[in-house]
Each structure stands twice: as structure tokens, then as C-alpha cells.
Amino acid sequence: MQRIYLDHHATTPLLPEVREAMEAFLGERFGNPAAAAVYLEGRQAKEAVEEARVQVAALMGARPSEIVFTSGATESDNWALKGAAWSRKPGKDHVVTCAIEHKAVLEPVAWLAGCGVRATVLGVDSGGRVNPDAVREAIGPGTFLVSIQMANGEIGTVQPVGEIARICRERGVAFHVDAAQAVGKIPVVVAEVGADLLSLSAHKIYGPKGVGALFVRRGVRIEPLLHGGGQENGSRSGTVHVAGAVGLGAACAAAARDLDAELERLAGLRDRMWEGISRRVGSIRRNGDPDHTLPHNLNVTFEGVYAQALVQALRTVAVSSGSACSSSNPEPSHVLRAIGLPDAFADATLRFGLGRGTTADQVDGVVESVAREVTRLRELSPSPR
Numbered sequence: 575m576q577r578i579y580l581d582h583h584a585t586t587p588l589l590p591e592v593r594e595a596m597e598a599f600l601g602e603r604f605g606n607p608a609a610a611a612v613y614l615e616g617r618q619a620k621e622a623v624e625e626a627r628v629q630v631a632a633l634m635g636a637r638p639s640e641i642v643f644t645s646g647a648t649e650s651d652n653w654a655l656k657g658a659a660w661s662r663k664p665g666k667d668h669v670v671t672c673a674i675e676h677k678a679v680l681e682p683v684a685w686l687a688g689c690g691v692r693a694t695v696l697g698v699d700s701g702g703r704v705n706p707d708a709v710r711e712a713i714g715p716g717t718f719l720v721s722i723q724m725a726n727g728e729i730g731t732v733q734p735v736g737e738i739a740r741i742c743r744e745r746g747v748a749f750h751v752d753a754a755q756a757v758g759k760i761p762v763v764v765a766e767v768g769a770d771l772l773s774l775s776a777h778k779i780y781g782p783k784g785v786g787a788l789f790v791r792r793g794v795r796i797e798p799l800l801h802g803g804g805q806e807n808g809s810r811s812g813t814v815h816v817a818g819a820v821g822l823g824a825a826c827a828a829a830a831r832d833l834d835a836e837l838e839r840l841a842g843l844r845d846r847m848w849e850g851i852s853r854r855v856g857s858i859r860r861n862g863d864p865d866h867t868l869p870h871n872l873n874v875t876f877e878g879v880y881a882q883a884l885v886q887a888l889r890t891v892a893v894s895s896g897s898a899c900s901s902s903n904p905e906p907s908h909v910l911r912a913i914g915l916p917d918a919f920a921d922a923t924l925r926f927g928l929g930r931g932t933t934a935d936q937v938d939g940v941v942e943s944v945a946r947e948v949t950r951l952r953e954l955s956p957s958p959r
């Protein structure tokens with residue numbers, strides 16, 4: 575049987591048009607953009623990087639000069655947090671974040687705490703939403719940065735980042751948004767989001783792995799994370815991954831072109847999947863906030879079923895029992911714990927991530943497979959449900 579890929583939160587396949595855009599820069603156009611002033615090959619590379627920067631900026635309504643290429647959202651998150659900390663004014667020693675952030679935010683925050691930075695990690699409601707009033711209350715005279723994700727990669731919850739941004743502006747605090755799961759999936763316009771710093775990754779939007787970007791609002795200054803060459807106008811040293819930047823630019827152009835249509839299509843397929851599973855399977859719950867959610871996310875707890883066993887039973891379906899970035903960790907998801915799920919429920923939860931290649935027939939087939947295998951596994955389970 576043909577495999578069905580439903581883990582588009584973890585990564586996405588490379589679009590053919592993205593591959594085509596990259597190919598020349600993996601072969602005959604191999605120049606270093608730092609040599610643009612010296613010879614043709616360098617100029618070709620530089621021009622391609624700058625065109626890609628324009629494409630990334632256009633997707634988010636940013637200025638091209640506000641886009642800095644990185645190795646991905648993990649680097650962008652680390653740079654935003656550490657760079658802001660290293661640039662903070664005397665007396666500023668406090669950062670605010672939330673409990674369901676990606677580990678690329680939570681672990682740098684913990685690292686900064688070991689360097690004398692105080693951290694407040696806010697809780698979320700049962701749907702995974704941060705209360706903006708809690709952000710307001712957490713900000714104090716020493717706060718220099720608030721970091722709240724735009725959308726969660728496990729439960730799909732979209733945060734009220736615009737309202738949080740207004741609070742940060744009122745209090746004179748910089749605002750970082752990890753938008754790796756949001757860019758290209760829902761509208762992300764930097765003027766509306768209100769972020770001073772915003773992270774994204776190419777491989778979440780049908781681009782290549784190993785490249786991403788950090789939006790740095792004009793006038794915002796953060797210390798570089800990498801030194802030794804002064805590339806990216808001194809912001810990020812190291813030879814730019816030309817083919818990767820070109821791929822990210824092409825992926826952003828494709829996302830901008832198809833965003834509205836794909837959002838509507840995927841939301842319809844997600845609802846079709848949830849309705850189908852709900853009809854066929856009892857004792858389940860949908861996690862996240864259905865009123866504020868990504869269009870392609872469905873996170874479901876199947877009571878009395880060990881999620882890893884269900885993943886294995888769905889042999890032709892690629893689906894995740896949690897965040898792929900921490901799938902080697904046997905501990906229950908920190909996101910599911912944060913929304914109040916007991917560990918037994920967290921261990922019984924699957925994340926379905928739909929994408930460009932997902933069809934209605936595939937959704938219907940997955941519903942049938944899930945219903946069959948959940949019933950079988952529950953019958954085999956000695957534990958009461």
C-alpha cells in the first residue's frame with residue numbers, strides 16, 4: 575500500500591519548484607557571495623541571495639534588510655534570546671516566556687538563567703493559550719524580552735501575539751516570536767504580529783533543511799551569536815548557504831501564492847478527519863484550542879491506547895506521537911502536561927499534520943485505519959478504560 579505522510583509539523587517534502595530553483599547553486603553557480611565585488615561567480619551568488627531575501631520578506635510584509643539568513647529556527651531562537659540578553663541595558667535581567675514553547679526557546683532560557691538572567695515561564699489554559707494579562711503582570715522593571723511562539727507544533731494552538739506585542743510596546747520590552755510553525759501556514763504579517771524578532775525555518779514550508787531566518791525589526795539591535803567574517807552585514811558571520819537561501823526564498827514565494835487556498839483546503843480536511851474519527855472511535859479528546867488553531871493540525875488523545883503502539887500499528891501512515899524534535903525523549907510531552915493532561919493521556923496522544931499532498935481519500939483511509947487499530951489495541955489492553 576502507498577504510504578501516507580501526516581507529519582508535516584516535523585518536516586515537509588521539498589517542492590519541485592524549490593528544488594529547481596536550488597539546483598543551479600548546487601552545481602555550476604557555486605560562487606561565494608562574499609566575492610561579489612571580485613568576479614562573476616560571486617556576483618551571481620550575491621544576486622541570488624538578495625533575491626531570496628526579498629522573497630522571504632515579501633511573505634511577511636517585512637523589509638528585505640530586516641531578514642537575516644540562519645541555519646534554521648533553532649539558531650534563530652537561540653540568537654534572539656541570547657543576543658537580546660547580551661545587548662540588554664544595565665539593570666535588565668528578566669525574560670518572560672511560556673511553558674509550551676519549543677525546546678529551542680526553553681533550553682536557551684534555562685541556559686540564560688544559569689548566567690544570572692531571571693526567567694518567568696507562564697502557564698497556559700487547557701487549550702494552550704497564554705493569557706495576555708499574565709504577560710502584563712509578569713513584566714517588571716527588569717524585563718528586557720518576552721518570547722512567545724505564534725503557533726504550537728504539537729497541539730496547533732495560535733497565540734494572541736498581536737495583543738501581547740501591544741503590551742510589550744507599552745512597557746518598552748522587546749518581543750520575540752517563534753513562528754516556525756506558523757509562517758507559510760497562516761497569515762504572518764510582521765506589522766500585525768508586532769514582533770521585534772521573529773524566527774522561521776525553511777523545512778517547515780516545503781524548503782530545504784539547514785536554513786532559516788531571523789526577522790530583526792529595523793532599529794532593533796542584538797549581539798551576534800556567531801563571529802568571524804562579518805557576513806549578513808555583520809549580523810551573522812559565516813558563508814551564506816546560497817542554495818539553502820534560494821530554496822527558502824522559493825518556498826516563501828510558493829507559500830505566498832497558495833496560502834489562502836491551502837489554508838481553507840487543509841482546514842476542511844482536518845475537520846473531515848476529526849469528524850470521521852469522532853464517529854468511529856469513542857473515549858477520545860481533541861487537544862488544543864479549536865477556535866485558535868493551525869489549519870493542518872489535529873492532536874487527539876485515544877484513552878486506553880499507548881500512542882507508540884498505535885504509531886507502529888498504522889504501518890502505512892507516517893504520524894507522530896509528539897514533537898519529532900524530541901521524539902527520542904521517553905518523557906511525556908511537556909506541551910500536553912502544560913495543558914493539564916495526565917501522563918497516561920499524554921502517552922495516548924497522536925499528532926496528525928496534514929500538508930500539500932494530503933487528499934480527502936487519504937484522510938478517509940487514515941480514519942478507517944485509526945478506528946480499526948484503536949479498537950484492536952483496546953481489546954488487547956489488560957488495563958481498564
